[in-house]
Amino acid sequence: MIRFTGVSMEYPRTGLALANVTFRVNRGEFCFLTGPSGAGKSTILKLVFMEERPTAGEVQVSGMTSSRMRRSEVPVLRRKMGIVFQDFRLLEDRTAQENIAFALEVTGGKRDAITAKVDRLLTQVGLAAKGTSYPRELSGGEQQRVAIARALVNDPVILVADEPTGNLDERATRGVFQLLRDINAAGTAVVMATHNLELVRRTDYRVIELNRGRIVFDSAESAAREDSSAPLPPSVA
Amino acid sequence: MRLTAREVARGFRRAPLLSTLSVLTIAFSLFAFGLFGLVALNVSRALRGIEERVEIRAFIADGTPIEAVSTAMGDIGAFPEVAHVDLITPAQALERAHKELSEFGDIFDASVLPASLEIRLRPGSRDPETVKDVAERLQTFPFIDDVRYGEEWVQKLYRIRNVAGAAGLVLGISFAVVAVIIIGATIRMAVLARAREISIMRLVGATDGFVRRPFLIDGFLKGVIGGLFALSLTWFASSIGSPVPLQFFDRTTAVLGVLAGGVIGLLGSLLSVGRHLRHV
Numbered sequence: 001m002i003r004f005t006g007v008s009m010e011y012p013r014t015g016l017a018l019a020n021v022t023f024r025v026n027r028g029e030f031c032f033l034t035g036p037s038g039a040g041k042s043t044i045l046k047l048v049f050m051e052e053r054p055t056a057g058e059v060q061v062s063g064m065t066s067s068r069m070r071r072s073e074v075p076v077l078r079r080k081m082g083i084v085f086q087d088f089r090l091l092e093d094r095t096a097q098e099n100i101a102f103a104l105e106v107t108g109g110k111r112d113a114i115t116a117k118v119d120r121l122l123t124q125v126g127l128a129a130k131g132t133s134y135p136r137e138l139s140g141g142e143q144q145r146v147a148i149a150r151a152l153v154n155d156p157v158i159l160v161a162d163e164p165t166g167n168l169d170e171r172a173t174r175g176v177f178q179l180l181r182d183i184n185a186a187g188t189a190v191v192m193a194t195h196n197l198e199l200v201r202r203t204d205y206r207v208i209e210l211n212r213g214r215i216v217f218d219s220a221e222s223a224a225r226e227d228s229s230a231p232l233p234p235s236v237a
Numbered sequence: 238m239r240l241t242a243r244e245v246a247r248g249f250r251r252a253p254l255l256s257t258l259s260v261l262t263i264a265f266s267l268f269a270f271g272l273f274g275l276v277a278l279n280v281s282r283a284l285r286g287i288e289e290r291v292e293i294r295a296f297i298a299d300g301t302p303i304e305a306v307s308t309a310m311g312d313i314g315a316f317p318e319v320a321h322v323d324l325i326t327p328a329q330a331l332e333r334a335h336k337e338l339s340e341f342g343d344i345f346d347a348s349v350l351p352a353s354l355e356i357r358l359r360p361g362s363r364d365p366e367t368v369k370d371v372a373e374r375l376q377t378f379p380f381i382d383d384v385r386y387g388e389e390w391v392q393k394l395y396r397i398r399n400v401a402g403a404a405g406l407v408l409g410i411s412f413a414v415v416a417v418i419i420i421g422a423t424i425r426m427a428v429l430a431r432a433r434e435i436s437i438m439r440l441v442g443a444t445d446g447f448v449r450r451p452f453l454i455d456g457f458l459k460g461v462i463g464g465l466f467a468l469s470l471t472w473f474a475s476s477i478g479s480p481v482p483l484q485f486f487d488r489t490t491a492v493l494g495v496l497a498g499g500v501i502g503l504l505g506s507l508l509s510v511g512r513h514l515r516h517v
Contacts, residue, residue, distance in 0.1 A: 079442035
């Protein structure tokens with residue numbers, strides 16, 4: 001599903017962001033990316049949705065390879081995945097319904113099908129009654145739910161979430177996280193970058209910890225080595 | 238297409254001030270270009286009027302039989318450069334002299350004015366070299382005493398025409414380039430104002446073509462509206478603001494001018510959005 005092979009990423013101004021990173025995320029897996037600010041979590045996510053191309057190594061996502069992929073193929077990949085950010089990235093002058101519908105219209109959805117799907121997604125994220133509200137009329141948690149509903153419009157096989165709970169209070173965090181777990185339970189792979197170690201501790205999902213652009217801990221590898229239940233990384237335990 | 242139209246309308250509605258400023262900027266850029274075009278058109282028309290007066294006068298020796306002159310007129314009229322040939326008799330020459338130089342009327346006498354052939358040239362054959370060449374050929378006729386065509390005057394006229402043409406071309410291109418830059422910058426502001434929307438469109442899987450389309454239509458429409466506004470301003474300036482009567486653009490030129498506004502708007506959008514998309 002997602003495979004990083006010897007991936008390095010160097011920015012001209014800020015220098016090395018990732019150094020020789022190798023890992024894979026399987027279909028239907030839930031994977032946390034943790035680590036301090038600047039560790040390379042967001043860079044990994046940008047490489048997954050091909051906003052960036054690696055300076056060395058290769059990224060493969062859903063059958064598409066970074067080194068062979070043309071710019072015109074990026075939209076094809078993004079229609080197979082959903083992307084969620086800490087700052088929601090909703091269009092302020094559109095209602096919740098319109099924000100979700102917009103993602104379908106952009107990809108050429110039919111009008112009747114769009115209306116039905118938007119209603120279904122709003123119900124799925126628990127906002128059926130708030131479809132006509134503008135983002136400024138919604139709480140942070142509700143805005144993130146709209147963003148998640150928008151990310152689900154194309155029935156993605158991968159959901160990429162960059163600090164989705166970073167701007168939310170404890171209660172909203174729990175709600176949004178439960179939503180992501182439900183989405184994962186329905187078969188979508190979820191890769192979530194987070195600083196919230198409380199969330200990581202609460203589950204037995206896979207954890208990849210990064211520091212200065214390198215993987216310093218991968219619970220999947222530890223589990224394979226020790227053939228036991230995956231221990232938490234030192235920073236989480 | 239309906240979505241594209243809606244996005245264009247939304248762009249206008251969301252930033253009405255920026256949209257109005259864009260249209261006005263395009264309008265005033267094209268207005269400056271239009272005013273220059275109007276001046277160029279009228280200068281070129283005036284020069285064409287003067288050019289039409291380029292003529293060659295071949296003086297006929299006294300006592301030349303009229304048959305010989307008639308035959309020569311046929312031959313000269315067959316020159317590809319010649320539009321028409323007229324015979325000016327001494328009496329006609331006297332009449333003209335009285336009319337054009339009335340203060341010297343009493344010193345002219347038909348006996349001192351020779352008959353002559355007045356040769357007018359076709360458009361495109363009035364440059365100094367062609368005029369000189371025709372004049373030299375006329376001199377080969379045995380009964381032609383002298384040929385005059387105001388050599389210096391023709392050369393001066395052509396120099397003015399060439400300088401005016403070159404200046405016009407340079408100024409015209411400069412105005413057009415400035416218009417494209419200003420319009421591009423204006424549309425870039427509109428693109429930047431919608432940068433967030435563009436990044437979201439790309440995140441949810443919109444193709445570059447899809448992202449670009451509303452901006453191109455937006456740029457074209459603003460260009461056409463700006464072009465119409467510029468045309469009205471130019472007309473107003475030419476008919477009311479000018480101390481001398483000026484010829485205005487014909488209908489085809491006016492339509493082409495407005496369409497040029499649209500194309501400039503389209504190009505400005507294409508450059509601005511293209512540049513933006515390469516960086517997101």
